[in-house]
Amino acid sequence: MSTERADAKKAVAAGPEHVQVRMSGLERVGARLPLHHYLGRLWRYRDFIFFEARASVGTRNRNNLLGNVWLVLTPLLNGLTYFLVFGVLLQTSRGVENYLGFLVIGVFMFQFTSRCVTQGANSLVANRAVVKAFDFPRAAMPISAVLKELLAFLPALVMMILLILVLPDQEQITWRWLLLVPILFLQVLLGLGIGLILARWVSRVRDVAQLITFGIRLWLYGSGVFYSVERFVSHPDILAILELNPMHQVLTMARESLLYGTSPGWDNWLILGGWAVGLALVGTLVFWRADEKYGKEETR
Amino acid sequence: MTSVPKKRLEMSDVDDDDDEDDQLDPSEGRTASAGDADETAAEVAPADRGANPALVLDGISMTFKVASAKAELQGRLPWHKRIVYGAVRREPRVSVYALEQFSLVVGTGESLGVVGRNGSGKTTLSRIIAGKLTPTTGQVWARSTPQMLGVSPALVPSISGRQNIILGCLAMGMPRAEVMARLPEIEEAAGLGDAIHLPMETYSSGMGGRLRFAIATSKNPDILVLDEALNTGDAQFRDRSKARMEKLREQAGAVVLVSHNAKQITSSCTRVLWLDAGRVIADGETEDTMYNYRKYNWLLAKQRLEEAEEFIMGLRRQYRRVEIVRA
Numbered sequence: 001m002s003t004e005r006a007d008a009k010k011a012v013a014a015g016p017e018h019v020q021v022r023m024s025g026l027e028r029v030g031a032r033l034p035l036h037h038y039l040g041r042l043w044r045y046r047d048f049i050f051f052e053a054r055a056s057v058g059t060r061n062r063n064n065l066l067g068n069v070w071l072v073l074t075p076l077l078n079g080l081t082y083f084l085v086f087g088v089l090l091q092t093s094r095g096v097e098n099y100l101g102f103l104v105i106g107v108f109m110f111q112f113t114s115r116c117v118t119q120g121a122n123s124l125v126a127n128r129a130v131v132k133a134f135d136f137p138r139a140a141m142p143i144s145a146v147l148k149e150l151l152a153f154l155p156a157l158v159m160m161i162l163l164i165l166v167l168p169d170q171e172q173i174t175w176r177w178l179l180l181v182p183i184l185f186l187q188v189l190l191g192l193g194i195g196l197i198l199a200r201w202v203s204r205v206r207d208v209a210q211l212i213t214f215g216i217r218l219w220l221y222g223s224g225v226f227y228s229v230e231r232f233v234s235h236p237d238i239l240a241i242l243e244l245n246p247m248h249q250v251l252t253m254a255r256e257s258l259l260y261g262t263s264p265g266w267d268n269w270l271i272l273g274g275w276a277v278g279l280a281l282v283g284t285l286v287f288w289r290a291d292e293k294y295g296k297e298e299t300r
Numbered sequence: 301m302t303s304v305p306k307k308r309l310e311m312s313d314v315d316d317d318d319d320e321d322d323q324l325d326p327s328e329g330r331t332a333s334a335g336d337a338d339e340t341a342a343e344v345a346p347a348d349r350g351a352n353p354a355l356v357l358d359g360i361s362m363t364f365k366v367a368s369a370k371a372e373l374q375g376r377l378p379w380h381k382r383i384v385y386g387a388v389r390r391e392p393r394v395s396v397y398a399l400e401q402f403s404l405v406v407g408t409g410e411s412l413g414v415v416g417r418n419g420s421g422k423t424t425l426s427r428i429i430a431g432k433l434t435p436t437t438g439q440v441w442a443r444s445t446p447q448m449l450g451v452s453p454a455l456v457p458s459i460s461g462r463q464n465i466i467l468g469c470l471a472m473g474m475p476r477a478e479v480m481a482r483l484p485e486i487e488e489a490a491g492l493g494d495a496i497h498l499p500m501e502t503y504s505s506g507m508g509g510r511l512r513f514a515i516a517t518s519k520n521p522d523i524l525v526l527d528e529a530l531n532t533g534d535a536q537f538r539d540r541s542k543a544r545m546e547k548l549r550e551q552a553g554a555v556v557l558v559s560h561n562a563k564q565i566t567s568s569c570t571r572v573l574w575l576d577a578g579r580v581i582a583d584g585e586t587e588d589t590m591y592n593y594r595k596y597n598w599l600l601a602k603q604r605l606e607e608a609e610e611f612i613m614g615l616r617r618q619y620r621r622v623e624i625v626r627a
Contacts, residue, residue, distance in 0.1 A: 016621040021349075026442060
């Protein structure tokens with residue numbers, strides 16, 4: 001017993017054992033990659049992103065009797081609601097040429113962005129099982145969520161075009177309809193950028209998800225989805241601010257190209273492009289900077 | 301005080317968690333007091349670990365801040381906090397010291413067993429090593445990202461088993477062509493038959509476990525972290541998964557095995573780390589460490605608590621702290 005005590009004392013007296021470790025070839029577990037490596041890795045996970053998006057978009061409405069018909073039905077019913085409230089009751093349609101087409105574009109396209117933003121923002125939390133289980137660049141989740149929304153939007157987009165062609169004030173197809181492709185592209189970038197930023201916040205503080213709903217509603221009213229902003233806002237400063245709203249630009253540009261036979265001006269492209277590219281870049285940066293923290297257990 | 305009863309150690313009535321294999325070999329009835337740990341050479345000599353390291357834990361520790369429902373804590377809060385916490389229904393936080401700071405080097409070719417009672421910090425340690433948990437202090441360095449097996453990758457319930465396999469393999473960074481080429485083999489390993497086409501939410505927990513196991517073991521990891529919760533499935537599957545595990549372990553460059561199963565540790569680990577209440581009790585050669593560990597559990601089971609406490613403290617005093625010198 002006493003020798004044991006002595007041994008113990010010896011161990012303590014000897015102090016810690018210093019172990020020389022050759023650190024070359026070792027990397028820190030969970031360390032965040034430099035941005036260019038991160039993006040390279042993200043590119044190598046493109047198959048994962050596509051598969052994730054494709055696999056779950058087909059099952060979203062599986063438990064509904066009408067299944068994927070809801071992809072088209074939801075914006076349609078939304079449009080009908082807005083038509084009854086704003087077009088018939090409040091008469092915001094006065095002075096708007098082809099109000100039905102105007103409303104259809106507004107509702108369908110705004111809903112797309114709204115879903116991109118909310119789904120992108122919630123993607124890490126909603127898929128936390130996958131995020132926790134595997135070690136992949138986390139930006140794959142918001143990107144996949146936005147891709148999912150894009151895939152789900154395609155049938156709605158076809159429906160939107162059919163409605164524009166069929167509803168009264170029938171429009172003719174012109175070359176300008178092709179402008180919808182770059183407009184949609186910028187719209188996707190915009191939604192992705194905002195989704196990436198919000199995804200980081202939501203993963204830190206869940207409560208942010210509750211606030212997004214209100215933010216989107218405010219955005220909806222400020223984007224002229226079911227009324228013409230120019231007709232109701234007379235104050236020049238407020239009008240100028242609303243003009244800077246990228247979603248207002250998306251809707252205006254789509255309506256000009258599809259309904260009114262005019263090409264969007266360079267200022268429209270500049271405002272929308274600036275927001276879309278800028279937010280996508282900022283979003284990537286903001287998201288990447290916290291990449292090592294996603295999917296870890298809360299230790300607050 | 302730490303002298304061992306000279307009689308044969310009868311361990312049959314030991315209730316060491318759920319471990320039935322934990323029998324002390326009576327023929328081994330030696331009186332291993334804490335002091336006489338004879339240094340049998342491990343597969344990797346300690347000095348070589350630093351020269352050819354696979355995994356380095358440099359001063360890691362873990363403190364959790366968790367909500368406590370203890371009523372007295374509520375009363376001790378200042379009044380303004382009590383109001384705020386009451387409004388958001390937040391309970392006061394207490395610090396739980398899950399792991400006390402320590403360092404460790406696992407050399408290439410070593411397999412490290414981690415033992416300890418429930419709540420000793422084993423699982424916390426394995427999650428830190430696998431990068432699932434950021435330690436409060438310290439860093440983990442590794443030759444390649446350690447792959448954790450056991451805490452099962454929960455997958456997407458709404459899609460089919462096959463789609464889950466593809467998704468899981470892609471998420472592990474396997475190229476798509478390889479996933480498609482190996483799909484039949486992985487499906488075979490899961491052994492689900494036609495159920496592979498059904499959505500995963502329709503699976504029984506055993507079936508889900510098999511699918512997850514098949515996905516998780518489809519890749520040969522260089523550094524493998526195994527947590528004990530691997531006893532899913534029926535007997536047939538257990539044998540198969542055991543064989544698969546053995547193969548993975550042999551191929552891995554380094555293994556960390558967290559287990560209650562003393563037999564498994566003794567048969568497959570070259571070295572054992574013993575944790576108790578978040579502290580390192582011993583880090584040494586398998587046979588001696590496991591002998592001491594079993595003896596401690598035996599003392600506990602016999603309700604000789606004071607003796608057990610003395611014994612473990614004696615061992616703890618002998619453990620020599622490691623400090624990493626980066627070269």
